[in-house]
Amino acid sequence: MRDQYEGVEISAEHLRELARQMILIRRFEEKCAELYSTEKIRGFLHLYIGEEANAVGVMQALLPDDRVVATYREHGHALARGLPATEVMAEMYGKATGSSRGRGGSMHICSADHRFYGGFAIVGGGLPLAVGLGLADRMRGKTHVTCCFFGEGAAAEGEFHEALNLAALWRLPVLFICENNGYAMGTALERSESETDIHRHAESYNISAEIVDGMDVCAVEEAARRAVSKIRAGEGPYFLENKTYRFRAHSMFDAELYRAKEEVEEWKERGPLVQFKPCIIEHSLLAESDFEEIESDVANVVEEAVAFAEAAPWEPVEDLLKDVVTPRENMA
Amino acid sequence: MSETRRITYRDAIREALSEALTKDERVFLMGEDVGRYGGAYACSKGLLEEFGEERIRDTPLSESGFTGAGIGAALAGMRPIIEVMTVNFSLLCLDQIVNNAATLRHMSGGQFSVPVVIRMATGAGRQLAAQHSHSLENWYAHVPGLRVLAPATVVDARGMLWSALECPDPVIIFEHAMLYNEEGDIASEGPWTADIDHAAVRRDGDDATLITYGGSLPKTLAAANSLAEDGISCDVIDLRSLRPLDRERIVASVVKTHRAVIVDEGWKTGSLAGEVSAQITESAFFDLDAPVERVCTAEAPIPYAQHLELAALPSEEKIVAAVRKALRI
């Protein structure tokens, strides 16, 4: 960590909040892994552990009216965006009080209130949508920013290129965040891309782009603030390539045959909390006791989320067909 | 009786677009060559001059990109009309339509709606060969979360667009390319809205029910006329909405006539005709006097040569023969 980050408030209060959000995501997901192995959570479960700095850092730069489009690895984004852990956990359980009333599950956490358009399970599928959200704001003269997260695997999809081209062509207020964790499921970047510097694709579409240390939450916040202010100023889209790493497998049922344990260990040493915590303590901004307090608060939040989800009712089967389309009798 | 005026199907679409753009500032038209070119089928000719580049938005050849953008804009409260030049090209944006537009409402537990209208030309008949002649309406009609319309008349072409825009869910409108030059009478004065929930009975009869939609309606009506000369009277049902299907009206007619012939330009295997037939056997089996007949396109990619193309497609003669078979005469 550096001493200074442009535009980032290095105060105890702010750093404490960054730490709290990252720890919340970590503990929440660890609990999810446990609940998955006992079959409380089903479907696919993609954990964000190791990548927390990205969602937490970027969200600092967004306002409530901004919009967020994420991927199927989006629990961290949802929590960082402020969705209640209770509703997110209930959604994981498939309960009626889940954020998507049990219809979305782990991959489709949504919240209209938070302008969180959800996790999208088709790689690259969220990008054109983000372009459209940006287009709507642009056409109506709004200064909202649409922030679109995706992995480096999306760069191989046609939709990635179509979306970048459209956003640049129409100078749309879209912040593209490529969370480059090095692996598209099990395929290493260099085995799937002829251009391994993903941000260079953006540059080829005349989009301002930069590489960010995705393991340093302040660096991510700094870059996101810079990008957002340019977008709000009407300079068109912006592209961040955040170099990061997932510590856990792609999904729960993954033997990780494609990467070396040593590599995982090396990245873990650079983990977002590993580099953050000692540095903050060394600068006397927060004390060890602050972290203990955060851990204890977070444990309560997670416990409460699980209790909420356990106690939550199931959506009645009679409502299976609800919200497929709008009932016509409800129409004017 | 109120005044009418005669216009083409293409004019009807253009008038409907113009009206929608005038009435609601959230509406905009987006697609390949909708602006300066005036639309591949000239449906948006002159609209760029009237409404400007922001609202008559030419796009790059990025079907997935601009269709997804339309879905995103709808999600943000706009009322986009996406023109995908033809159904053949729509396969490039199938992901956005099927995985995003159709799912968002349900997948979000009802939090989001996608009031987008996606128009596309469909069908064969102009010697455009295998990659420009598909009728894939059934692909879309298969998907819960979408509404699928097929205006077969000038009046419906004029009225369905606004009704579709009023619908909070994604609506796909299929315009059969052979219909653009068809003429018809519409009321001189509006409102020009259309019922997008029910099938229409285009002709009354007692001996058989002909069920069709879109570009096959003119052929089907011609067949019904020719049968009428031989004293055979047919109900002709224009489905209009391909999803949902108006089961009630289909069944009511078959209960009356006891014989059903479905005319569908899609390939027979896995066709909409198959779905209609299944609904008939589910709901009117004990009223049938003959097996349900289907007149569909031959199971081959549509060939270029005219005689082959004609042989592949449903025709008046094939429809007449199918009705006679159902009547065992």
Add this chain to the structure above:
Amino acid sequence: MTAFRMPSLGADMDKATLVEWLKQPGEAIKRGDIIAVVETVKGAIEIEAFEEGVLDRHAVTPGESVLVGTTLAFIRNENDEGTSTKAVVPPEDITPAINRKPETEKSGAIEMISSNASRTAHVVGERKVSPVARKRAAEAGVDIARISSGEDGIIGLAQVNAFIETGEAEQKERTLTQDAPPKTEKPSLNLDVMRKAIGDAMTKSKREVPHYYVASTINCTALKSWLEVQNAKRTVTERLLYVAPLIKAVARALKETPNLNGFFTEGAFHPSTRIHVGVAASLRGEGLIAPAIHDTDELGVDDCMKGLRDLVTRVRTGRIRGSELSNPTVTISILGEDTADSVTPVIYPPQVAIIGCGAIVQRPWVVAEGAVEPRQVMTVTVAADHRASDGRTAARFLRTLDKLLQAPEAL
């Protein structure tokens, strides 16, 4: 103490093989510690603990393949006093999905036999009748079997409507042309179809069934005399025909030769414990059916007569019940008076025997002292399936029948 179970790592994972224990009994376990390695269809995966404690003991050894939810080891928690593992009652196992298979279906052999049996007297062939034609006919109370099909062999709405409008008159006319007493009702069996069905059944029989034939001529004088005495006491409607005691005698004789009564199906003979004698009846020269008199052996002669009368009436008016047509266990074919001396009948598969009775005729008969006298005699021929019986069986049947017919009062 808590159970450490094989975790479910994906909806498509139902089991895994333990490869290696990374924690041994006595070792401290922290949350997140990797405890073991398991081999799944996707490769080896390390599995972690979500509990704090001390590994008490392993419950599975490396190399064992176990279902998701199976206890792999026990972890001793802080609040466990002592180390007694036998006190531990493992919580009920999570029932793994793989164990929730429905019971496999029972064999349908019995049903198959009965459905085969029900195909036996398939006299009324299949006719194509449109659903709405069936419905309309039912509403109008018209028996579909009385309606002629169209040229294409199908009965549609048009045929039903035409029948309802004009049918009655036509039917009447057709009936009058026959030399039978005029009746308004016709047999409700399509005769063309029936002829075809008889043809099919007989062809199959002659092709597949190894017939053998055994015949005897039986003195029926006692039977005829007994009938005369009986009928003299009765009103016309109560009178007995010789067929009634004959059928009864046949049924009783069959009871003693069970290998002639039953069905040959699925490559084996299945004798029937009940005796339903099918009586081949000619339909005024236009067809033949053999409805059954159920449990013939248990009926008295009068009941046999009643049953026979009822059957004949209903055959002629077409009101035969399906079960009567479908389940005779044996058939008797009686030529009747003024016909012929004997008949060599063809078995109705899957039945295994048919008894053919010639007319009772007066013939010279050698009596006790070698003198020849006129007697009422009948030649009875048994055609039987060699897969179910042999000639001795049929001969024994004929001897029994003969004996029974000499004492009709005992029937």
